[in-house]
Amino acid sequence: MSSTGITVRVPAKVNVRLAVGAARPDGFHDLANVFLAVSLHDEITVTPSDALRVTCSGPDAAQVPLDRTNLAARAAELLAARHGISPDVHIHIAKDIPVAGGMAGGSADGAGALLACDTLWKTGASREELLDICAELGSDVPFSLVGGAALGTGRGERLTPLEVGGTFHWVFAVADGGLSTPAVYGEFDRLTAGTDVPAPTASPALLEALRTGDAGALACSLANDLQPAALSLRPQLADTLAAGTAAGALAGLVSGSGPTTAFLAKDADTACAVADALIASGTCRTARVATSPAAGATHVRD
Numbered sequence: 001m002s003s004t005g006i007t008v009r010v011p012a013k014v015n016v017r018l019a020v021g022a023a024r025p026d027g028f029h030d031l032a033n034v035f036l037a038v039s040l041h042d043e044i045t046v047t048p049s050d051a052l053r054v055t056c057s058g059p060d061a062a063q064v065p066l067d068r069t070n071l072a073a074r075a076a077e078l079l080a081a082r083h084g085i086s087p088d089v090h091i092h093i094a095k096d097i098p099v100a101g102g103m104a105g106g107s108a109d110g111a112g113a114l115l116a117c118d119t120l121w122k123t124g125a126s127r128e129e130l131l132d133i134c135a136e137l138g139s140d141v142p143f144s145l146v147g148g149a150a151l152g153t154g155r156g157e158r159l160t161p162l163e164v165g166g167t168f169h170w171v172f173a174v175a176d177g178g179l180s181t182p183a184v185y186g187e188f189d190r191l192t193a194g195t196d197v198p199a200p201t202a203s204p205a206l207l208e209a210l211r212t213g214d215a216g217a218l219a220c221s222l223a224n225d226l227q228p229a230a231l232s233l234r235p236q237l238a239d240t241l242a243a244g245t246a247a248g249a250l251a252g253l254v255s256g257s258g259p260t261t262a263f264l265a266k267d268a269d270t271a272c273a274v275a276d277a278l279i280a281s282g283t284c285r286t287a288r289v290a291t292s293p294a295a296g297a298t299h300v301r302d
């Protein structure tokens with residue numbers, strides 16, 4: 001934190017179980033969404049300014065929208081509106097979370113800006129109010145604030161914290177270009193049309209694997225109901241998944257609505273070897289290693 005600015009660090013996420021129910025009347029889908037925060041972070045710094053503006057630095061900065069569609073800008077506007085103040089703030093995003101989709105990088109920036117503005121403006125919002133604003137910003141945003149591990153129900157925004165008994169080692173294969181989340185859910189609807197979509201649940205085996213920190217058991221329980229839809233829209237992701245498992249990952253899956261794919265490795269050395277092999281395979285733009293769980297949105301102090 002500088003003398004005039006407030007900096008908040010926010011993690012990316014991976015979904016170790018994304019169970020998707022049938023489309024609701026409001027167009028959203030009920031989920032049983034098991035989130036794990038991972039050690040790739042954005043840092044959001046807010047400083048007083050004469051108008052709301054957003055800047056971004058980092059290797060993927062050119063792909064980040066700097067207008068009012070950025071969740072960080074919307075977070076500042078929502079908090080300011082609730083407290084009858086003007087959202088005159090400069091939001092700087094130091095981006096390290098890959099901009100590719102499926103890792104909640106935009107949600108992280110929304111949660112980070114919200115917490116930072118609350119501190120800068122001394123609005124003193126309660127945890128409930130912050131979570132409420134997060135849910136208004138997007139289904140994944142409350143988890144970015146909370147971090148750790150949690151089961152998200154409803155459209156993913158209602159969180160129950162989960163216990164994690166160890167460190168998990170991950171590799172993320174970053175694809176070229178994005179995948180639209182609504183398009184992936186739409187493809188899920190198309191693929192499941194006429195079938196009886198079961199109510200979404202998280203398996204007890206998965207929750208037990210998290211609780212005991214057992215990577216082998218977690219690998220057997222990883223599942224994403226959006227994966228067939230993501231693969232249908234982006235068939236090349238099958239090559240990335242095959243390359244990661246061939247390189248020694250315990251298992252791989254599409255992260256969230258993709259196109260990022262996530263691979264669980266048995267230890268840090270294997271994770272590095274899998275990342276190298278994925279990059280060499282030419283089936284992804286780049287690959288990053290990370291561990292989980294990670295803390296949620298946290299103030300950074302000088």
Ligand code: C5P
Pocket residue numbers: 027028029030031137138139140154155156181182183185
């Ligand atoms: O909540 P968020 O803005 O992240 O959602 C983006 C889009 O993803 C929604 O407009 C909807 O199409 C889809 N979605 C969904 N069911 C959810 C979460 C997201 O259908 N539980």
